[in-house]
Amino acid sequence: MPNRYPLLGKIDNPEDLKKLKEEDLVPVCSELRDFIIDSVSCNPGHFGASLGVVELTVALHYVFNTPYDRLVWDVGHQAYAHKILTGRKSVFHTNRKYKGISGFPNRKESPFDSFGVGHSSTSISAALGMAIAAQKKGEQRQVIAVIGDGSLTGGMAFEGLNNAGANNANILVILNDNNMAIDPNVGALKEYLLDITTSKTYNKFKTDVWNALGKFENLGPKARRLVQKLEGSVKSALLHRSNLFESLNLRYFGPVDGHDVEYLVKILNDLKDIPGPKLLHCITTKGKGYKPAEENQTAFHAPGLFDRETGKQIVVKHEKPLPPKYQDVFGETLLELAIMNPKIYGITPAMPSGCSMNILMDKLPERAFDVGIAEQHAVTFAAGMAAEGDIPFCNIYSSFSQRAYDQIIHDVALQNLPVVMCLDRAGIVGEDGATHHGVFDMAFLRPIPNITIVSPLNEVELRNMMFTAQLDNQGPWVIRYPRGRGELTDWKKPFRALAKGKGQLVREGRDLAILCIGPIGNEAIKAANELSLIDIEVAIYDMRFLKPLDEELLEEVRLRFQKIITLEDGALAGGFGSAVLEYFCSKANMPQVVRLGIPDKFIEHGSPTELYRECGIDKEGIKATAFKLVNENIRVK
Numbered sequence: 321m322p323n324r325y326p327l328l329g330k331i332d333n334p335e336d337l338k339k340l341k342e343e344d345l346v347p348v349c350s351e352l353r354d355f356i357i358d359s360v361s362c363n364p365g366h367f368g369a370s371l372g373v374v375e376l377t378v379a380l381h382y383v384f385n386t387p388y389d390r391l392v393w394d395v396g397h398q399a400y401a402h403k404i405l406t407g408r409k410s411v412f413h414t415n416r417k418y419k420g421i422s423g424f425p426n427r428k429e430s431p432f433d434s435f436g437v438g439h440s441s442t443s444i445s446a447a448l449g450m451a452i453a454a455q456k457k458g459e460q461r462q463v464i465a466v467i468g469d470g471s472l473t474g475g476m477a478f479e480g481l482n483n484a485g486a487n488n489a490n491i492l493v494i495l496n497d498n499n500m501a502i503d504p505n506v507g508a509l510k511e512y513l514l515d516i517t518t519s520k521t522y523n524k525f526k527t528d529v530w531n532a533l534g535k536f537e538n539l540g541p542k543a544r545r546l547v548q549k550l551e552g553s554v555k556s557a558l559l560h561r562s563n564l565f566e567s568l569n570l571r572y573f574g575p576v577d578g579h580d581v582e583y584l585v586k587i588l589n590d591l592k593d594i595p596g597p598k599l600l601h602c603i604t605t606k607g608k609g610y611k612p613a614e615e616n617q618t619a620f621h622a623p624g625l626f627d628r629e630t631g632k633q634i635v636v637k638h639e640k641p642l643p644p645k646y647q648d649v650f651g652e653t654l655l656e657l658a659i660m661n662p663k664i665y666g667i668t669p670a671m672p673s674g675c676s677m678n679i680l681m682d683k684l685p686e687r688a689f690d691v692g693i694a695e696q697h698a699v700t701f702a703a704g705m706a707a708e709g710d711i712p713f714c715n716i717y718s719s720f721s722q723r724a725y726d727q728i729i730h731d732v733a734l735q736n737l738p739v740v741m742c743l744d745r746a747g748i749v750g751e752d753g754a755t756h757h758g759v760f761d762m763a764f765l766r767p768i769p770n771i772t773i774v775s776p777l778n779e780v781e782l783r784n785m786m787f788t789a790q791l792d793n794q795g796p797w798v799i800r801y802p803r804g805r806g807e808l809t810d811w812k813k814p815f816r817a818l819a820k821g822k823g824q825l826v827r828e829g830r831d832l833a834i835l836c837i838g839p840i841g842n843e844a845i846k847a848a849n850e851l852s853l854i855d856i857e858v859a860i861y862d863m864r865f866l867k868p869l870d871e872e873l874l875e876e877v878r879l880r881f882q883k884i885i886t887l888e889d890g891a892l893a894g895g896f897g898s899a900v901l902e903y904f905c906s907k908a909n910m911p912q913v914v915r916l917g918i919p920d921k922f923i924e925h926g927s928p929t930e931l932y933r934e935c936g937i938d939k940e941g942i943k944a945t946a947f948k949l950v951n952e953n954i955r956v957k
């Protein structure tokens with residue numbers, strides 16, 4: 321079979337790339353694009369974003385002396401071309417797989433991955449830190465941050481820009497503007513960028529000035545700065561308002577075509593010689609070069625398996641209907657509740673399709689808000705609505721909610737405002753790995769006063785928790801549930817209000833009790849059913865509430881069982897098992913307790929099944945622990 325990648329096959333690192341002539345970069349980009357399409361169509365991962373920065377990635381590694389010059393990607397979901405060009409082409413088939421390479425830049429993985437990412441809006445801050453560190457050491461290092469227009473809606477990006485403009489450090493911020501986040505980008509900033517991009521007068525002026533610059537090849541940086549200054553003031557006049565970035569003292573260049581690799585090489589070479597903080601505004605297309613991805617950019621953000629020729633997503637057939645995804649149960653239930661209760665609103669920080677709030681958005685657009693990648697703002701915006709008597713359901717992926725910890729404490733709990741925080745992707749998420757596992761929320765939320773924290777065993781429980789939370793309306797609720805599918809195909813039952821702080825016995829037993837919280841409890845039920853075959857009878861208690869804990873039920877368990885396992889899809893340190901231990905150790909003759917959950921380490925990427933097995937919280941791990949506890953004395957963990 322002819323080699324599909326004759327040029328790319330010879331590129332193992334940027335040194336190999338630099339040996340090519342500039343005109344060879346166009347076919348290199350084409351082969352690199354094909355390689356990404358071939359790889360991701362059969363090994364699912366992020367897709368459209370990487371296709372959108374193929375030319376930018378090639379130009380950056382061609383012009384700059386990476387890894388000495390630092391390249392920091394924002395979010396890092398677009399860094400597949402970067403990984404393929406920096407020594408990982410031969411292992412790229414292990415991307416996001418257990419013990420394979422990470423789906424995001426990772427300092428442990430390569431010196432070319434100058435900073436670990438996964439959560440958005442961090443690149444400018446990290447790059448500025450590196451640039452100032454280099455400046456203090458007298459190193460002539462270039463530092464480049466590549467940030468998307470979506471990530472620029474994150475407040476931290478502006479903290480970085482604000483500080484960058486106040487330092488004369490050598491930092492180049494490349495704004496990769498494709499008008500998309502995962503869903504279409506939102507906010508006033510998006511409109512502003514669109515204005516710059518489409519302003520005819522301004523663009524013509526830009527091109528003229530740029531060409532003039534090019535004619536004076538021997539212009540020293542000083543003279544260029546003069547020309548840039550001139551351009552800045554004329555540009556402001558033309559745009560009838562100052563350029564946002566220049567008003568923050570970053571020299572703004574662009575907008576330029578982010579898919580013209582030869583033009584990018586020229587500009588980046590020019591920018592290399594201009595000192596101080598700079599921003600290059602690149603216009604790209606998410607999914608560039610693969611029509612199905614260009615035409616359906618949200619679906620191809622992370623498409624799963626797809627047919628490379630047709631772009632059709634490959635769905636595995638199942639004889640029986642599958643249970644729904646928890647996010648869809650949330651989305652459909654939120655719509656039902658919003659129809660029942662006019663006080664209910666939905667708020668999402670840029671994840672409308674990810675958390676299925678788009679169901680409410682489509683049906684009742686005036687009742688749902690996508691606030692951009694702005695978790696801190698989302699929580700306090702919700703608090704403001706709650707302060708006015710509304711009942712906002714603020715949905716944030718558990719790991720992204722880490723961004724809004726003080727807002728949850730300071731703006732919501734301290735004021736005891738009835739915000740319903742729905743933490744999707746709580747627990748192990750799988751292939752997104754350590755940055756995205758939502759394993760810390762129970763431990764970091766439990767100490768906060770006034771807060772009610774629940775996690776459902778299944779879809780019916782999730783619906784009833786959402787229903788009860790909006791009825792309660794006495795203070796903040798947190799409802800945490802995992803990525804992926806639930807347990808029940810017949811889940812749309814009539815709502816039933818739950819008694820606050822009450823758990824439930826879901827399986828009788830004799831030899832030991834397993835106390836669990838959340839859908840991980842279904843692993844315990846499966847384990848108990850199999851243990852019963854060898855005459856080990858395990859009782860299962862679904863505690864439902866992490867806070868307030870059902871102490872009456874715990875007392876019943878304490879009086880009936882001397883051997884107890886706690887089970888959670890969350891960090892052991894300070895989590896559900898810790899809360900149970902705190903209760904038991906306040907009583908006489910404490911039972912023997914073994915806690916199962918996420919150990920004190922970061923869990924890498926892999927399938928949820930592989931990662932649950934690694935943490936001992938899958939059915940087999942639970943069976944082994946129960947068998948050992950019943951048959952011998954194990955030290956309390």
Ligand SMILES: Cc1ncc(C[n+]2csc(CCOP(=O)(O)OP(=O)(O)O)c2C)c(N)n1
Pocket residue numbers: 369372395397398438439440467468469470471472496498500501502606669670671693695720723
């Ligand atoms: C703090 C945080 N919130 C949300 C996300 C989820 N997320 C990943 S990529 C993305 C959109 C990023 O848009 P942009 O920066 O424009 O990159 P593009 O995909 O358009 O290349 C979002 C919201 C995240 N990774 N981190």
Ligand SMILES: CC(=O)[C@@H](O)[C@H](O)COP(=O)(O)O
Pocket residue numbers: 366395397438439502622674745749752803
């Ligand atoms: C890169 C990023 O943060 C998002 O794309 C995230 O990977 C989405 O996760 P889900 O696939 O669980 O929605």
Ligand SMILES: [Mg+2]
Pocket residue numbers: 468469470471496497498499500501505
């Ligand atoms: Mg974008």
